[in-house]
Amino acid sequence: MTSSISANHRFYRRMQRSVAVIVFACLAWLFLGASPAMATLASCSNPMPGGFTFALPSGTFSIPRNTGSNTLVVPWSDWFVGGTSVWNCTGLGAPNGEYNGAAVWMQSLVPTGQTYTDGGISYTVFTTNVAGIGMVVGQSSYGPSGWQSDLTGKPYGYLVVTTPSPGGGWGNTGNWGPLSFGFRVRVAFVTTGTVQAGTVSFPGQVGSAGMVDYVSTGTFPVAPTHGPMNSAPIGFTGGPTFAVVACQTPDVRVSLGQWPQTIFTGIGSTSGTKPVNISLNSCPAGLSSITYRVDPVTTVVNADQSVVALDASSSATGVGVQLLDSTGTQPVPLQTWVTFTGYNAAMGGDYTIPLQARYYQTAAAVSPGVANTAMTFTMQYQ
Numbered sequence: 001m002t003s004s005i006s007a008n009h010r011f012y013r014r015m016q017r018s019v020a021v022i023v024f025a026c027l028a029w030l031f032l033g034a035s036p037a038m039a040t041l042a043s044c045s046n047p048m049p050g051g052f053t054f055a056l057p058s059g060t061f062s063i064p065r066n067t068g069s070n071t072l073v074v075p076w077s078d079w080f081v082g083g084t085s086v087w088n089c090t091g092l093g094a095p096n097g098e099y100n101g102a103a104v105w106m107q108s109l110v111p112t113g114q115t116y117t118d119g120g121i122s123y124t125v126f127t128t129n130v131a132g133i134g135m136v137v138g139q140s141s142y143g144p145s146g147w148q149s150d151l152t153g154k155p156y157g158y159l160v161v162t163t164p165s166p167g168g169g170w171g172n173t174g175n176w177g178p179l180s181f182g183f184r185v186r187v188a189f190v191t192t193g194t195v196q197a198g199t200v201s202f203p204g205q206v207g208s209a210g211m212v213d214y215v216s217t218g219t220f221p222v223a224p225t226h227g228p229m230n231s232a233p234i235g236f237t238g239g240p241t242f243a244v245v246a247c248q249t250p251d252v253r254v255s256l257g258q259w260p261q262t263i264f265t266g267i268g269s270t271s272g273t274k275p276v277n278i279s280l281n282s283c284p285a286g287l288s289s290i291t292y293r294v295d296p297v298t299t300v301v302n303a304d305q306s307v308v309a310l311d312a313s314s315s316a317t318g319v320g321v322q323l324l325d326s327t328g329t330q331p332v333p334l335q336t337w338v339t340f341t342g343y344n345a346a347m348g349g350d351y352t353i354p355l356q357a358r359y360y361q362t363a364a365a366v367s368p369g370v371a372n373t374a375m376t377f378t379m380q381y382q
Contacts, residue, residue, distance in 0.1 A: 040098040041213040044089040047232040054080035056239040063195050064381035065246040074189035081184040084142045087211050090177025098213045099169030101141030102183035104160050106207040116190045119155045132195030142182035143170035158220050164228045165221030183209050200239030207234040247283040264361040271359040273328040278353040285348035288382040290340040297374040306331035307360045315369030322360040
């Protein structure tokens with residue numbers, strides 16, 4: 001009788017009255033627009049330079065195949081500084097609490113719908129051209145008091161979304177200017193799902209930067225009260241390359257041999273064991289851990305003893321297949337993650353998980369014939 005074990009990866013009233021209301025609203029808007037309290041940002045020079053191109057982090061980053069979603073895989077870049085004198089602006093005092101500053105927005109990128117929280121800020125995650133990889137963007141505005149993220153304790157900056165939202169701002173109760181304003185951004189990359197190998201690339205314009213004023217709510221993103229004005233395009237060049245790493249695990253075919261019917265003397269009696277050597281080849285260095293599990297393709301007959309039923313191609317009856325550890329004495333837990341302790345993170349390399357298997361009597365009577373089954377072997381890498 002023979003058996004086989006296979007291994008695989010799993011690597012959202014009336015018209016007159018209506019007209020009167022509209023006219024009243026327009027008059028109110030015009031009146032408010034004429035108030036100096038609402039006109040904090042009066043004018044700004046054209047941005048210098050007129051556009052910005054930032055080089056994304058480069059290099060190859062190895063990602064374990066089973067890395068979970070929302071995992072930081074490329075740490076925050078250094079700041080990409082657009083400048084501290086991109087705009088020279090003048091304005092009026094803002095006793096009602098308006099602030100002035102630069103805003104950055106990524107109008108050409110598509111949010112994934114998830115956020116990544118770091119430094120107390122929940123950043124919007126944008127899709128990239130690499131499946132399973134998203135990008136987050138932080139920003140900071142520069143003004144007369146300095147970089148706003150430094151002053152407010154936001155190490156990775158204020159979040160960037162697809163519409164203008166400032167990276168902090170500066171306020172003054174009197175008329176002011178001309179004064180210099182600027183901006184900077186930084187990026188990081190996180191997983192959004194199952195990662196496929198590839199290189200991130202953002203051709204063309206991805207976003208913009210411009211001057212705004214706004215009423216602070218203490219929570220960002222904030223919609224500007226005025227602006228953006230004198231905006232400039234932002235582009236990214238280059239990008240990180242991602243390599244998905246995993247051990248190579250070839251299928252395993254095991255012959256359990258032919259055994260006389262007479263060796264099965266009652267439920268729980270067994271045949272001799274045969275080695276089941278599962279190869280882990282070309283494992284990369286640097287993984288935190290390797291775990292594995294064995295799942296039967298057929299029914300589990302005896303979970304405590306790790307015995308599975310024969311498959312439909314079998315003609316023998318009254319027996320199943322039992323999976324044991326390397327000593328051949330202890331059942332290997334089925335449908336359970338087990339840590340592989342032999343992996344060397346500093347070196348990687350080739351390894352073997354030594355197991356054993358045998359026939360196990362499951363019924364009072366045994367009839368001869370072909371006895372096959374299969375199990376799925378799954379690796380998980382962290």
